[in-house]
Amino acid sequence: MIAVTTEQLAQVEEEAAEADGELKEAERAYASHRSSPDAYERHQEAIGRADHAAARARVVRADWEEQQAERDRRAAAGELAARELAGAVEGLGRSRAAAVEAVVEAVAAMGRALGALGEHDRLVRAAAADLTARGLRHEGVEPTGANLDESVWIGGVKWPLVDGGSVLGRCLVEQVVAGHPRHSMARLVWAPYGGVSAAEGRDVVLAMVRGERRG
Missing domain, CATH: 1.10.287 (Helix Hairpins)
Incomplete structure (x- = not known):
């Protein structure tokens, strides 16, 4: 009808x-x-x-x-x-307020994390500029030198760049996968801003984060 x-x-x-x-x-x-x-x-x-x-x-x-x-x-x-449902409405109000508070805290934490990741990326680039000024380029065998992509080797340890946004994005995806594997966000993939080195740095940081969480 x-x-x-x-x-x-x-x-x-x-x-x-x-x-x-x-x-x-x-x-x-x-x-x-x-x-x-x-x-x-x-x-x-x-x-x-x-x-x-x-x-x-x-x-x-x-x-x-x-x-x-x-x-x-x-x-x-x-x-x-x-x-x-008057009683249920009161519970809904409390649960939503708690959810909003948790999101506000998460947003603040994301802001701090982006700032810290950005500062680390800046220091890697600064080290690359310093090594370049010294004439130290990494040619594949030197333990210390700057790469063309601004990542660096210092004492045999590589320090890649890192894209903070893709780190947090991947963390969010992993949380969604754990709780809601069929959610559309569970399938999202972000290309790191900064190329191969930023992707490598992202993966290094994520591995360390996962290790901290397991610990």
Whole structure:
């Protein structure tokens, strides 16, 4: 059944009233000119239009009344449910407030983490600039030197760049996978900002984070 609005009901009933008025005028004209073929035809046409309009108005009103009864039933059920769920609403308010507080804390922590990761990335680049100024380029065998991508080797240890955004993004994805593996976010993959070295640095940091969490 197609939903019927009050406006639609009023329109079809108005059309039925207009058709009935036209029928009365046609009846008077036919009564005054019974032998007129034109008056007869107009009368017959008016009967058809009035019958159709009246039938349509009856059907639309019946549909509207049925739907209105269902709306009234649902409204009453909704009022009853609202009264009976008053306690649940209080719990919902508390749980949402707690969730918002947790998200605010997480956002603040993400801001601190992005700042720390960004500072580490800056220090790696600064070390690369220092080594380059000293004429120390890493050619694949030297224990200390700067790479072209601004990552560095110092004493045989490599320090890649790191993209803080992709680190946090991957952490979020892993949390979503753990709790909601079918969520669309569980399939998200971000290319690190900064190329291969930033991807390597991201993976190093993530491995250390996972180790800290397990510990």
